[in-house]
Amino acid sequence: MEIAERCNLKLHPVDDPFPQFDVPEGHTIDSYFEEVCRRGFQKRVDTQIKNLETQGKLRTAMSAYEARLNYEIGIIHQMHYSGYFLIVWDFIKYAKDHGIPVGPGRGSGAGSLVAYSMEITNIDPMQNVLLFERFLNPERVSMPDIDVDFCMNRRGEVYDYVVRKYGREQVSQIITFNTMAAKAAIKDCGRALDLPYGDVDKIAKLIPATVGMTIDRALEEVVDLKKAYDSDATVRNLIDTAKKLEGLVRGQGVHASAVVIAPRALTELVPVARTKNDEIVTAYDMKSVDKMGLLKFDFLGLTTLTVIDDCLRLIEHSRGEKVDIEQILWTTRDLQKGLSGGADLGRLPV
Numbered sequence: 001m002e003i004a005e006r007c008n009l010k011l012h013p014v015d016d017p018f019p020q021f022d023v024p025e026g027h028t029i030d031s032y033f034e035e036v037c038r039r040g041f042q043k044r045v046d047t048q049i050k051n052l053e054t055q056g057k058l059r060t061a062m063s064a065y066e067a068r069l070n071y072e073i074g075i076i077h078q079m080h081y082s083g084y085f086l087i088v089w090d091f092i093k094y095a096k097d098h099g100i101p102v103g104p105g106r107g108s109g110a111g112s113l114v115a116y117s118m119e120i121t122n123i124d125p126m127q128n129v130l131l132f133e134r135f136l137n138p139e140r141v142s143m144p145d146i147d148v149d150f151c152m153n154r155r156g157e158v159y160d161y162v163v164r165k166y167g168r169e170q171v172s173q174i175i176t177f178n179t180m181a182a183k184a185a186i187k188d189c190g191r192a193l194d195l196p197y198g199d200v201d202k203i204a205k206l207i208p209a210t211v212g213m214t215i216d217r218a219l220e221e222v223v224d225l226k227k228a229y230d231s232d233a234t235v236r237n238l239i240d241t242a243k244k245l246e247g248l249v250r251g252q253g254v255h256a257s258a259v260v261i262a263p264r265a266l267t268e269l270v271p272v273a274r275t276k277n278d279e280i281v282t283a284y285d286m287k288s289v290d291k292m293g294l295l296k297f298d299f300l301g302l303t304t305l306t307v308i309d310d311c312l313r314l315i316e317h318s319r320g321e322k323v324d325i326e327q328i329l330w331t332t333r334d335l336q337k338g339l340s341g342g343a344d345l346g347r348l349p350v
Contacts (some may be wrong), residue, residue: 103149
């Protein structure tokens with residue numbers, strides 16, 4: 001305690017969280033970001049946007065698109081997030097170039113025309129009336145957060161690419177702490193107090209399997225549990241002891257999707273830990289990593305993408321037809337006609 005009282009440590013967030021992203025000669029981060037964005041926008045115009053409006057409305061539509069794009073680019077420059085978009089664009093481009101299925105986008109990031117132009121997402125925010133301000137707002141400064149879905153089987157390839165590009169000492173997954181929930185606390189206490197397993201299990205099963213359930217809440221809601229608590233001294237001692245342990249850390253694991261890319265070696269910025277699988281992870285959890293100002297990305301492994309990819313491969317192998325999932329566009333009218341027998345299902349794109 002004497003040593004602890006003499007300690008005076010202040011942790012400061014990282015000044016510049018962005019790792020070095022190499023851009024072509026003659027470009028800055030901002031200028032290269034804008035070039036990639038505008039080049040991607042033109043590609044979208046040529047392949048998708050021009051087909052969404054009749055020729056009579058195309059000019060008006062293009063004016064609205066360009067105004068939105070200029071607005072978003074201006075906000076991103078103002079908030080100094082050009083590097084963030086380039087990093088996400090780069091690893092998604094790697095995935096697509098190597099045939100790794102990538103999701104169409106999710107969350108507030110789908111409201112960005114810049115993300116759509118850079119092929120970070122495949123959802124047109126103008127046609128779907130999605131708001132950019134839900135994603136980035138200069139009046140509410142926070143780090144952008146784009147969740148990216150990858151094929152479950154090949155997610156690791158994208159992570160390995162990021163490690164190679166930025167260096168193993170700068171890339172890491174994030175630790176998670178498993179806390180002791182109400183049932184687990186009762187079972188562990190029963191084991192430590194050497195109580196009969198059947199008796200402890202009977203009490204534990206009285207705790208409702210509801211998210212966020214606590215022992216105190218269970219005592220209020222479950223009559224049988226309250227009755228056992230009031231009438232049996234052994235049960236009361238078990239529950240009172242369990243309440244002291246409830247919510248404490250029981251073990252550690254690795255976050256399912258979160259990845260940190262640091263501007264320099266992680267050991268200079270945060271503590272690190274080694275998992276049971278010999279992986280190096282940050283010893284700070286996700287919230288603490290955010291407070292330190294480090295750049296966090298979510299690489300989500302999505303089974304749906306894996307299933308779709310397997311189906312497309314089977315179709316190509318069995319029927320010799322190469323199907324582009326992006327070109328399968330259903331309309332409600334087509335679907336309704338198909339289900340009611342009013343359309344030729346053999347002509348529909350499935």
